[in-house]
Each structure stands twice: as structure tokens, then as C-alpha cells.
Amino acid sequence: MNPQIRRLFFVLVTLFVAVIGMSTWWLWKAPDLEARRGNPNLLVKQLTIERGRIFAADGRTVFARNRKVKKKSLGRTWFLRVYPRHKLVAHPVGYSTIERSRTGLEKSLNDYLTGSNANLDTVLNNALDKLKGLTQKGNDVVTTINARAQKVAMDALAGKCGGAVALEPSTGRVLVLASQPSYDPNLVEGHFNQILRTKASCGSASPLLDRATQGRFIPGSTFKVVTAAAALDTGRYTPSSRFDDPGYCIEYGKKVSNFADQSGPEVFGNVSFAEALEHSINAVFCNIGKTLGPNTVLRYAQRFGFYEEPPIELPSEEVTPSGLYRKGRLFLPKDPNQVDPGRLAFGQERLLVTPLQMALVAAGIGNEGIVMEPTLVDRILAPGGKVIERSSPKEWKKAIKARTAAELTAMMRAVVESGTGTAAQISGVPVAGKTGTAETGVSGRNDTWFIAFAPADRPQVAIAVALSGQSGTGGATAAPIAKAIIEALLKRNP
Amino acid sequence: MYIARQDVVSTASLSYAVFFVALFVAAHLVVRVALPDADPYVLPLAGVLTAFGLTMIYRIDPDLAFRQGLWVVVGLVAFAALVLFLKDYRRLDQVKYILGLAAIGLLALPAVPGLGRTINGASLWVGVGPVVFQPGEFAKVLLVIFLAGYLRDNREMLSMGSGRYGLPSLKHFGPLLIIWGGAMLVLFQTNDLGGGLLYFSIFLAMLWVATARWAYVAVGGVLFAVGAYALYHVTPHVQERVAIWLDCSWTVSNACPVYKEGYQLAQSIYAISGGGLFGQGLGEGVLISPEGHTYIPYLSTDFIFAGIAQELGLAGAAGLVLLYVVFLYRGFRIALMADDGFSKLLAVGLTSALAIQAFIITGGVTGLIPLTGITLPFVSYGGSSIVANFLIVGLLLMVSNHVNRERA
Numbered sequence: 001m002n003p004q005i006r007r008l009f010f011v012l013v014t015l016f017v018a019v020i021g022m023s024t025w026w027l028w029k030a031p032d033l034e035a036r037r038g039n040p041n042l043l044v045k046q047l048t049i050e051r052g053r054i055f056a057a058d059g060r061t062v063f064a065r066n067r068k069v070k071k072k073s074l075g076r077t078w079f080l081r082v083y084p085r086h087k088l089v090a091h092p093v094g095y096s097t098i099e100r101s102r103t104g105l106e107k108s109l110n111d112y113l114t115g116s117n118a119n120l121d122t123v124l125n126n127a128l129d130k131l132k133g134l135t136q137k138g139n140d141v142v143t144t145i146n147a148r149a150q151k152v153a154m155d156a157l158a159g160k161c162g163g164a165v166a167l168e169p170s171t172g173r174v175l176v177l178a179s180q181p182s183y184d185p186n187l188v189e190g191h192f193n194q195i196l197r198t199k200a201s202c203g204s205a206s207p208l209l210d211r212a213t214q215g216r217f218i219p220g221s222t223f224k225v226v227t228a229a230a231a232l233d234t235g236r237y238t239p240s241s242r243f244d245d246p247g248y249c250i251e252y253g254k255k256v257s258n259f260a261d262q263s264g265p266e267v268f269g270n271v272s273f274a275e276a277l278e279h280s281i282n283a284v285f286c287n288i289g290k291t292l293g294p295n296t297v298l299r300y301a302q303r304f305g306f307y308e309e310p311p312i313e314l315p316s317e318e319v320t321p322s323g324l325y326r327k328g329r330l331f332l333p334k335d336p337n338q339v340d341p342g343r344l345a346f347g348q349e350r351l352l353v354t355p356l357q358m359a360l361v362a363a364g365i366g367n368e369g370i371v372m373e374p375t376l377v378d379r380i381l382a383p384g385g386k387v388i389e390r391s392s393p394k395e396w397k398k399a400i401k402a403r404t405a406a407e408l409t410a411m412m413r414a415v416v417e418s419g420t421g422t423a424a425q426i427s428g429v430p431v432a433g434k435t436g437t438a439e440t441g442v443s444g445r446n447d448t449w450f451i452a453f454a455p456a457d458r459p460q461v462a463i464a465v466a467l468s469g470q471s472g473t474g475g476a477t478a479a480p481i482a483k484a485i486i487e488a489l490l491k492r493n494p
Numbered sequence: 495m496y497i498a499r500q501d502v503v504s505t506a507s508l509s510y511a512v513f514f515v516a517l518f519v520a521a522h523l524v525v526r527v528a529l530p531d532a533d534p535y536v537l538p539l540a541g542v543l544t545a546f547g548l549t550m551i552y553r554i555d556p557d558l559a560f561r562q563g564l565w566v567v568v569g570l571v572a573f574a575a576l577v578l579f580l581k582d583y584r585r586l587d588q589v590k591y592i593l594g595l596a597a598i599g600l601l602a603l604p605a606v607p608g609l610g611r612t613i614n615g616a617s618l619w620v621g622v623g624p625v626v627f628q629p630g631e632f633a634k635v636l637l638v639i640f641l642a643g644y645l646r647d648n649r650e651m652l653s654m655g656s657g658r659y660g661l662p663s664l665k666h667f668g669p670l671l672i673i674w675g676g677a678m679l680v681l682f683q684t685n686d687l688g689g690g691l692l693y694f695s696i697f698l699a700m701l702w703v704a705t706a707r708w709a710y711v712a713v714g715g716v717l718f719a720v721g722a723y724a725l726y727h728v729t730p731h732v733q734e735r736v737a738i739w740l741d742c743s744w745t746v747s748n749a750c751p752v753y754k755e756g757y758q759l760a761q762s763i764y765a766i767s768g769g770g771l772f773g774q775g776l777g778e779g780v781l782i783s784p785e786g787h788t789y790i791p792y793l794s795t796d797f798i799f800a801g802i803a804q805e806l807g808l809a810g811a812a813g814l815v816l817l818y819v820v821f822l823y824r825g826f827r828i829a830l831m832a833d834d835g836f837s838k839l840l841a842v843g844l845t846s847a848l849a850i851q852a853f854i855i856t857g858g859v860t861g862l863i864p865l866t867g868i869t870l871p872f873v874s875y876g877g878s879s880i881v882a883n884f885l886i887v888g889l890l891l892m893v894s895n896h897v898n899r900e901r902a
Contacts, residue, residue, distance in 0.1 A: 026767035041768035
């Protein structure tokens with residue numbers, strides 16, 4: 001029997017060698033398997049990195065930090081995220097969790113926050129940390145958000161459905177990015193149902209939706225600024241061009257009446273172009289739209305950044321382009337007959353825009369016609385505090401001539417001084433603005449707007465505030481909110 | 495506060511270690527007194543494997559490790575009792591038919607209404623009051639004893655072929671077929687594929703060692719293939735297992751975790767691949783989520799090998815496998831040196847039983863062969879398994895003692 005026993009030994013040893021061979025094969029395949037859905041290895045690897053913190057523009061106010069979790073069963077120290085400001089900056093900052101992955105800057109800047117960006121400093125630091133057996137540390141991010149003004153904006157929007165964006169026109173720095181209803185990112189892990197149960201005054205609360213960058217609102221009369229820019233920049237009109245307002249405009253043989261979002265009488269009679277913007281007279285813009293044609297108006301919209309995702313540092317799926325929408329999709333007509341030029345000119349038609357885009361329009365006018373790239377990140381710091389990257393202002397769009405911008409500024413100042421936007425007046429500070437009240441087809445459920453920049457002569461802040469489900473006008477509902485945010489921001493730069 | 499807690503933990507683990515060492519020193523003394531000429535490596539090997547398992551189970555769930563520790567005590571007591579009271583293992587040869595029938599009885603026990611407990615789709619357990627045990631683990635030992643005795647008696651007849659066409663007569667082969675067929679029936683009925691594969695492999699290995707006839711292995715292989723094919727078509731459970739294996743082995747395709755049970759194989763493979771060459775470090779692996787559940791289901795029983803590969807890496811896993819190979823070597827060495835057929839076949843049978851069982855489960859969790867739930871000997875959590883395996887060690891040592899004394 002002994003020969004058989006010896007052979008059996010080799011057979012069984014071969015089987016064991018095959019098991020080890022199989023295990024080796026899996027080691028070989030590890031890079032491929034790591035990315036597989038449900039594989040906890042990579043996720044946990046990232047959780048054991050001391051993720052970088054996220055700060056407000058002051059570099060001190062913490063928007064996101066870590067909580068160390070050390071349980072014997074977990075084996076190692078885990079770093080879970082804490083958001084000390086709760087709902088305040090939930091949308092721009094986002095969350096980083098195990099169960100629901102990441103959103104916002106937590107997602108788009110993940111490489112920096114985990115220190116896996118290929119930056120010489122970071123690579124050296126990580127290699128040293130590994131050698132020393134230290135926890136790998138990520139880079140800190142300082143945002144451009146002004147925590148105090150953000151709080152003013154979130155408080156002012158509380159209880160409503162809407163968004164507000166404030167920018168620095170000369171640099172594109174985003175100072176405020178507010179959206180309500182908001183959510184507490186601390187609840188995403190484990191208590192997500194609480195977020196889903198959020199109630200709101202408007203139809204669906206959708207607290208995770210960033211209404212400032214993804215909210216599609218009907219621009220209404222705020223779009224008249226774009227139409228006016230086209231009218232002036234093409235040289236077809238001047239601020240003193242004269243119009244006759246009969247109280248309506250005739251399109252396709254039908255009367256399109258003026259809307260209540262105008263101060264003063266229903267019929268203005270003979271007015272200048274400047275007065276038409278000041279009092280937001282639909283009939284005048286309707287006729288301008290017919291004269292210019294939809295293609296010219298839309299071309300100018302594109303020069304302000306419509307039909308593109310604004311190049312902000314947020315994940316692409318959290319930024320929506322603005323423009324005409326047909327069946328839920330962005331639509332740029334080839335044939336001008338597909339668009340109603342009159343309604344387009346005063347911002348109805350099928351235009352849907354985000355507060356971010358309208359803030360960029362205001363910023364472009366305030367910055368002599370040049371739209372800067374919007375940015376949320378001021379600088380990125382290595383764990384020691386050394387700056388490894390600093391964002392610098394970049395030009396995004398040349399929208400209009402500087403002269404056009406100056407003419408428009410004067411017209412928009414009149415809106416706040418004596419037109420529909422008087423609620424945004426700030427003593428000692430000239431404000432240039434434009435109101436908007438867009439009908440959604442349901443009475444008492446208007447999208448209301450206010451866009452502005454201030455001080456009008458030397459702009460430091462450009463802003464857009466949009467609300468949905470309002471019964472009042474933009475001048476009554478959105479303008480006071482814009483005013484409060486501008487005041488909070490200008491207090492910083494006296 | 496934290497330091498204090500760590501202090502408590504380290505004292506606890508230290509006392510575990512001291513207790514464990516004391517236990518094996520006691521077992522070793524029993525062997526030295528009762529079986530002075532026995533192989534000196536077998537018990538320490540079993541001890542190292544058990545320590546491997548206890549450490550891993552402690553890391554996964556300290557309470558479970560405590561219970562496993564109790565089972566080790568029971569196993570070593572059973573071991574000592576066997577060694578001290580049986581005295582001459584060859585007496586088992588005289589009662590082999592009773593033991594064979596007892597094995598079948600044990601296997602059928604879970605099918606008895608009121609006694610059987612079904613856990614995870616397999617009806618392998620028997621519950622008497624609070625005690626739940628797996629009779630199959632003990633049946634394995636009894637079957638090996640029966641086969642050793644029976645094959646010794648009939649090996650000439652079986653290897654020469656006394657009937658027509660060189661085939662053995664039914665008189666010699668019949669009882670073997672009956673016992674084996676009964677065991678297979680019971681196994682399929684209880685849905686225990688791992689057990690079926692194990693018993694069948696032990697049977698073929700012992701038959702081949704006894705007779706040296708490849709024809710038996712070939713016929714056995716065909717029989718098994720036919721049985722497996724029939725089973726594949728009858729049982730959806732088996733069809734799913736094979737589908738999982740095809741989708742998960744070699745590639746871990748995206749279809750793999752779609753199956754409810756594919757998830758566990760995928761997680762097992764992720765753990766092995768993530769362990770790398772030297773592992774994440776003991777206690778540092780990705781095994782338990784922050785919510786406290788293990789990523790791999792049944793981590794401390796069927797999938798303990800994957801946990802070891804995650805924390806100790808390929809090196810640790812290979813080391814563990816090497817321990818089984820050394821155990822196999824020592825066991826077969828005892829068989830080689832034995833001069834009577836019964837001792838030879840008993841040693842070969844018991845050793846192969848352990849080795850084949852280790853292969854079936856390590857091959858299963860690495861995706862080499864279809865996964866069937868079975869314990870990794872000495873390492874997995876499981877009372878019946880621990881006790882039965884220590885009985886195997888006891889029998890092996892008794893054979894070894896006898897063999898060496900005859901030689902000296």
C-alpha cells in the first residue's frame with residue numbers, strides 16, 4: 001500500500017498548491033477588483049486617511065472636519081466626517097460618507113482632501129508618513145464662502161424654496177451659495193430617512209437639490225437685462241430710444257398684455273428704453289425681441305454663459321446649464337420660428353435658468369462686460385499649512401462691450417432708485433438691479449427674482465436671488481433678501 | 495480611559511494564552527504518559543492550528559472565541575478520555591460494522607423530526623435541549639474506522655477481482671456499496687454537498703490505497719459525476735452554486751454579487767485580494783463594518799481562511815496551508831511505517847479526511863472549486879468539528895504509538 005500512500009500525498013499536496021495559486025491569482029487581480037462595487041477595501045482605505053478639512057473664506061470657520069473612531073473590532077482608526085455648521089453649507093460642501101458616497105466639494109476635491117493628488121509636496125509627505133507609520137493626511141481646502149453672509153442668506157431663505165448666489169464680479173469668487181430647503185449632512189450616514197422626510201412650502205422639498213446651481217427657475221423680467229444687453233451691444237438701440245407702450249404687444253395676431261410686475265400704470269404711453277427697463281414694461285421688450293429676433297437674443301445669452309455648465313468646482317451633475325428647455329432637455333433652436341421672440345425677450349417662453357447663471361449675468365455687467373469663471377476654492381493647504389495651490393481669477397466670457405455695460409449699469413441703477421426694485425436700496429451704496437416675477441401658469445405660484453450688483457460704481461458683489469411658489473412680486477419678495485446679503489457682504493469690505 | 499481599556503484587553507488575551515498553553519501542556523503530558531512512543535509533531539501541529547483559529551475568532555468576536563475555547567477544552571478532554579480508556583485502538587476493528595451503521599445513523603439523525611435543525615439551508619444539526627451539534631463530523635471518524643477495517647479484510651479480493659470479467663464479486667463489494675450508498679443518500683437528503691464531496695473523496699482515496707486499482711477511482715469518478723449531474727438537475731440550490739462559481743471564479747464578473755450567495759464569495763475574494771502579500775496586519779484588516787457586521791457572512795466558520803488571508807496576507811494563508819501539509823506528511827508517515835493493514839488504512843483515512851476537508855473549504859472560498867459550507871479543521875468556529883478533529887488526533891497518536899513500539 002505504501003506506493004499508493006506516497007502518490008496520494010503528492011495528489012493532496014498538489015491540491016493545496018492549487019489553493020495557494022488561486023489566492024496568488026487574486027492578488028494579481030487586486031487593482032481590478034478594488035474598484036468593484038461592494039468591495040470595501042478601497043473605501044476603507046480612504047476612511048483611514050485623515051481627510052483634509054474644509055474652511056470658510058476666513059480660513060478659520062470650519063465647514064467640515066473629522067471625527068476619530070477607534071473601536072477594537074474595526075482594527076484601525078477611522079476618520080468619519082463631521083459638519084459643524086449643519087445645514088449652512090450643505091450644498092456647496094456636500095458630504096463624504098460610507099453609505100452614500102460623496103457630493104459637493106467633498107466629491108470634486110476628493111483627491112486633494114485624501115492627499116492622493118499628484119502634487120510633489122503631497123507625494124513626498126505621504127511617502128514620509130508611510131515610512132514613519134503615521135496616518136496619511138489629506139490637504140485642507142479654504143473656500144471662498146463668507147460664512148456670515150451665507151448665514152444671512154440661509155436665514156433669509158428659510159421656510160421658502162429658493163436659492164441665492166453672490167459673487168465677486170472682478171474675480172468670480174463665490175461668496176454665498178445658498179439653497180433652501182437644506183439638509184444636515186451629518187444625518188446622511190445612518191439617518192438618511194430623516195432628510196427624505198423634510199417638508200417644505202413648495203411642492204416637493206428635495207432638500208438635496210442645490211437650487212443655487214441646479215434649480216431651474218423661469219427668469220421672467222430678469223432676462224430683460226440680457227435682451228437689453230443684446231439691444232444696446234448690437235447698436236440697434238440706445239438707452240434713450242423712444243417706444244410707445246399701448247399696454248400690450250401683438251404677436252401672431254394676438255395681444256400679449258403687460259404684467260403686474262411693473263410699477264405705475266398699466267399703460268405707460270411714450271417711454272425711453274431706460275424707462276422701459278426701470279418699470280419692466282413687457283410690451284416694449286416684446287417688440288424689441290421681435291425686432292432683434294430670437295437668435296440674436298439667444299446669442300447674447302450664450303455670451304453670458306447660457307447653454308453651458310458654469311465652470312465651478314462642483315461635480316458636473318450638481319451644476320445645470322441655463323437656456324430654453326424642451327421636454328426637460330436643453331434646446332437651442334436652429335429655426336427662429338420655433339421660438340416666440342416676444343415672450344423670450346421678457347424671459348417667459350420656455351427659458352429655465354439657475355441663480356448661479358443669473359448672478360454671472362449681473363457680475364458680467366458689473367465687471368465691464370467680462371464674465372469671470374466662478375470659483376468656490378480660494379486655496380489648498382498641505383497638512384503643515386503651506387499653500388500648495390491658490391486659485392487665480394480667470395476670464396470666462398466676453399459678454400458685452402464695456403460701454404454697453406456702463407449704459408446697462410445706469411439703467412439698472414434706475415430700477416433700484418425709482419423703479420420696481422426700490423426694496424433693495426441701501427443707504428450710501430448705489431445698487432444696480434433688476435426684478436423678475438415669472439408666471440408658472442398657476443396663480444400665486446410665481447418664480448420671483450432679484451439680480452443686482454453693488455456698489456454700482458465699483459462693484460464688489462453681484463447677486464441673484466430666486467424663489468419659487470411666491471404670490472408677491474420679485475421686488476417685494478426677492479429684493480429684500482438680496483439687500484440683506486449685499487449688506488452683510490459689504491460690511492466685510494467697508 | 496482608552497489606555498485603561500487596552501490594558502484590560504491585553505490582560506484578557508494574556509490569560510487566554512496562558513490557559514491555552516496550559517491546556518496543551520496537559521494534553522502533551524497525557525500523551526507522554528499513555529503513548530510515550532507516539533509521533534511528537536501531530537499534537538503540536540493541531541495546537542498551532544487551533545491557536546490560529548482562536549486568535550482569528552477572537553479578533554472577529556471575543557465572545558465567540560470564549561465559546562470556542564470551551565469547545566477546545568471539551569475536545570481535549572474527549573481526546574484524553576479516548577487515549578486513556580480505549581488503550582488498544584485495534585479493538586475498534588472488531589466492532590467496525592456497528593460503527594459503520596452508527597455512522598449512517600448519525601448522518602440520518604438530522605432528518606429525524608423534532609431533532610433536526612436547519613441552519614443556512616442545510617439540515618446538518620441536531621438539537622437536544624440547548625445543545626446543538628453536527629453529527630456528520632463524528633460520522634466522518636466512524637466511517638473511516640469502518641472503511642479501514644472492511645478494506646483490510648477484503649483488499650485482496652477487491653484488488654484481484656474474484657468475480658467474472660475481473661470484477662470483484664458482490665459478496666465482497668456489496669456491503670461497501672450499501673454503506674456508501676446509504677451515506678450518500680442521507681447527505682443529499684440533508685442538502686450537505688460539502689459533506690457529500692468529503693465522504694466520497696475519503697472513500698475513493700482509501701479504496702485506491704487499499705487496492706491500487708485506478709479502475710475504482712475512474713468508476714467512482716463517473717459515479718460521482720452522474721450523481722452530481724442528477725443532483726444539479728434536481729436541486730436549484732446546486733444549480734445556483736455552480737452558476738455562482740462560474741461567474742465568480744477567475745474573474746469575479748459583475749454578475750457575481752447579484753446572487754444572494756454570490757455576495758459571500760465575492761466578498762471572500764475581495765478580502766483575499768485586498769490582503770496582499772503580507773496582509774493588512776492582524777486586527778487591522780477590512781473585516782468588520784462600522785455598523786459592526788462582518789463584510790463576509792460566516793466569517794468565523796466557513797470563511798475564516800479569507801479573513802486570515804486579509805489580515806496575514808498570502809504569506810499567512812500559505813503558512814496555514816503549509817501546516818496542513820506538514821500534518822498530512824506526519825499522518826502519512828505513520829501510515830507508511832505501520833505494518834498491519836488496519837493501522838495503515840486508519841492512519842491514511844484519518845489524515846486524508848482532515849486534508850481533504852481543508853482543501854474543500856479553502857478551495858471553495860478562493861473560488862477554485864464550487865463553494866460548499868464545511869469547517870476548516872481546527873481553525874473554524876464549531877464545537878462538533880473541534881471535538882471530532884481532536885478524536886482524530888487521538889486515534890492517529892494511538893496508531894503511531896503502536897507502530898513505533900513494534901519497530902523499537
